[in-house]
Amino acid sequence: MINSNNLFVVEVGPGPGLLTRSILETGVPNMIVIEKDARFLPALTQLSEASKNALKVIQGDILEIDHEKILATAQINKVSQENRLHVIGNLPFNISTPLLVQWMKMLSKRSGIFQISNITMSLMFQKEVGDRIVADTFSPARSRLSVLVQSLCEAKKVYQMPSSVDAALIQLVALKEPILNVPIDQYEMVVRYFFGQRRKTIQSLLKALTKKITVDEVDRLIKGLEQLDINLSLRPEKLTSEEFCRVTKVFCDNSISIPAK
Numbered sequence: 001m002i003n004s005n006n007l008f009v010v011e012v013g014p015g016p017g018l019l020t021r022s023i024l025e026t027g028v029p030n031m032i033v034i035e036k037d038a039r040f041l042p043a044l045t046q047l048s049e050a051s052k053n054a055l056k057v058i059q060g061d062i063l064e065i066d067h068e069k070i071l072a073t074a075q076i077n078k079v080s081q082e083n084r085l086h087v088i089g090n091l092p093f094n095i096s097t098p099l100l101v102q103w104m105k106m107l108s109k110r111s112g113i114f115q116i117s118n119i120t121m122s123l124m125f126q127k128e129v130g131d132r133i134v135a136d137t138f139s140p141a142r143s144r145l146s147v148l149v150q151s152l153c154e155a156k157k158v159y160q161m162p163s164s165v166d167a168a169l170i171q172l173v174a175l176k177e178p179i180l181n182v183p184i185d186q187y188e189m190v191v192r193y194f195f196g197q198r199r200k201t202i203q204s205l206l207k208a209l210t211k212k213i214t215v216d217e218v219d220r221l222i223k224g225l226e227q228l229d230i231n232l233s234l235r236p237e238k239l240t241s242e243e244f245c246r247v248t249k250v251f252c253d254n255s256i257s258i259p260a261k
């Protein structure tokens with residue numbers, strides 16, 4: 001059974017802790033903030049003391065921190081099915097996208113804080129990036145991020161900030177049964193390649209791969225994809241996350257990788 005005692009909140013980049021304070025006031029029993037800037041530590045430490053240990057503070061860079069340390073600091077030793085994790089972040093835009101990709105990789109491997117089974121994330125992004133994350137196959141904003149995130153999470157825009165701010169709050173709920181069923185590094189490699197030239201069809205992008213891999217390998221890929229009913233005349237943006245998994249599987253089954261250069 002799920003109850004609020006099992007709720008664990010992680011906030012990244014809390015700054016002076018205004019949002020942190022409001023969250024604690026709702027009675028959250030276990031919360032961790034990760035803040036890079038030491039100037040905010042006195043205010044956060046004060047909040048922690050007032051919270052009677054519900055709040056713990058880690059000073060560090062979220063891109064570098066060992067996520068196991070977050071669980072250890074929260075004193076979550078045994079990750080049970082009943083735990084719920086809510087991740088909240090309003091980070092500088094230049095780190096929010098690399099962090100999201102890093103988190104999706106961790107989520108796919110269920111490592112660090114993402115071992116917890118029920119996961120919701122409320123994250124602020126630049127409006128344009130938020131639109132890409134939630135874009136479906138009918139949207140011109142469909143991108144590598146849409147495919148990657150939607151293979152692991154249900155994504156929706158929950159709030160559009162007033163136009164002067166140019167930001168949107170995106171909510172991600174980890175899928176109980178992720179669409180992603182291939183290794184994420186290979187999946188990312190394939191998605192990255194196909195979105196590199198999104199105006200071309202899958203067929204012409206496969207043919208262009210002869211610059212990087214052998215003609216025989218390209219032929220094997222085309223045959224494999226045809227057998228899996230992938231419509232090669234489509235542009236990459238029209239493929240669903242599930243179809244990209246099938247494309248990746250053909251790469252994996254044939255032990256083919258795409259060299260970066």
Ligand SMILES: C[S@@+](CC[C@H](N)C(=O)[O-])C[C@H]1O[C@@H](n2cnc3c(N)ncnc32)[C@H](O)[C@@H]1O
Nearest residue numbers: 013014015034035036037060061062090091092
């Ligand atoms: C836009 S402010 C948001 C502050 C607060 N959360 C709010 O909504 O008012 C971004 C915060 O993220 C922190 N920050 C920036 N990069 C960080 C990183 N790599 N790891 C942890 N915190 C970071 C900054 O020091 C700052 O406090």
